[in-house]
Amino acid sequence: MSADIYLWFKALHIIAVISWMAGLLYLPRLFVYHTRSETGSPQSETFKIMEERLLKVIMRPAMIASWALGIILLVIIGQPDWSYELWVYGKLLLVVALTGAHIKLAGHAKMFAQDRNSKSEKYFRVINEVPTVIMIGIVILVTVKPF
Ligand code: HEM
Numbered sequence: 001m002s003a004d005i006y007l008w009f010k011a012l013h014i015i016a017v018i019s020w021m022a023g024l025l026y027l028p029r030l031f032v033y034h035t036r037s038e039t040g041s042p043q044s045e046t047f048k049i050m051e052e053r054l055l056k057v058i059m060r061p062a063m064i065a066s067w068a069l070g071i072i073l074l075v076i077i078g079q080p081d082w083s084y085e086l087w088v089y090g091k092l093l094l095v096v097a098l099t100g101a102h103i104k105l106a107g108h109a110k111m112f113a114q115d116r117n118s119k120s121e122k123y124f125r126v127i128n129e130v131p132t133v134i135m136i137g138i139v140i141l142v143t144v145k146p147f
Contacts (some may be wrong), residue, residue: 009072016065021135023059024098027051027105028128034112035121044115051109063102070095086147094138101131 030051037043078084104127111117140146 006073006076009069009076013066013069013073016062016069019058019062020066020102021131023054023062024102024105024131024135025128027054027059027109028124030054031105031108031112031117031119031124032121032128035117035119035124039115044112048113051112055106055109059102063099067095067099085145087141087145090147091138091141094134094141098131098134098138101127101134 030047034044034047034051037047074084074088077088108117108119108124111119
């Protein structure tokens with residue numbers, strides 16, 4: 001496979017993960033302000049639409065594209081004997097954790113949509129930091145490849 005094609009896959013991969021990260025950082029912010037709005041108020045109904053669209057139109061497709069393109073890159077760098085340096089396993093572990101954070105946030109969006117949220121503004125301010133910390137670990141592992 002030519003180096004060019006590999007770099008195109010990597011460029012598309014980076015575009016997908018930036019879009020996914022944008023959603024993972026923005027959605028908890030929406031939750032922070034959603035907790036301040038009255039249940040059933042026009043503001044709360046608007047937040048529900050914003051949260052659902054962010055998940056469906058941006059985050060889910062970007063997550064699927066990040067995984068698909070990431071696996072393509074993995075297949076390519078694993079040739080010919082499917083052996084990988086340790087950073088790859090460390091990165092995959094962190095990406096699984098990031099996917100877990102995505103699923104957790106989708107669960108909170110569902111609770112808000114059903115007017116059943118019981119979490120506080122402070123809780124969402126704290127979990128807003130989780131994707132950031134995971135992303136820092138991922139980018140260091142894949143760029144520096146320390147082990
Ligand atoms: C979803 C599963 C993922 C898989 C299987 C995966 C796999 C890979 C692989 C094999 C590479 C190529 C490494 C190289 O050529 O040196 C790569 C590049 C990269 N990945 Fe991922 N990745 C995934 C998710 C992510 C996520 C969630 C992020 C960021 C939050 C990320 C950030 C990057 C970056 C910045 C590069 C470019 C590194 C460079 O060129 O130095 N990846 N990924």
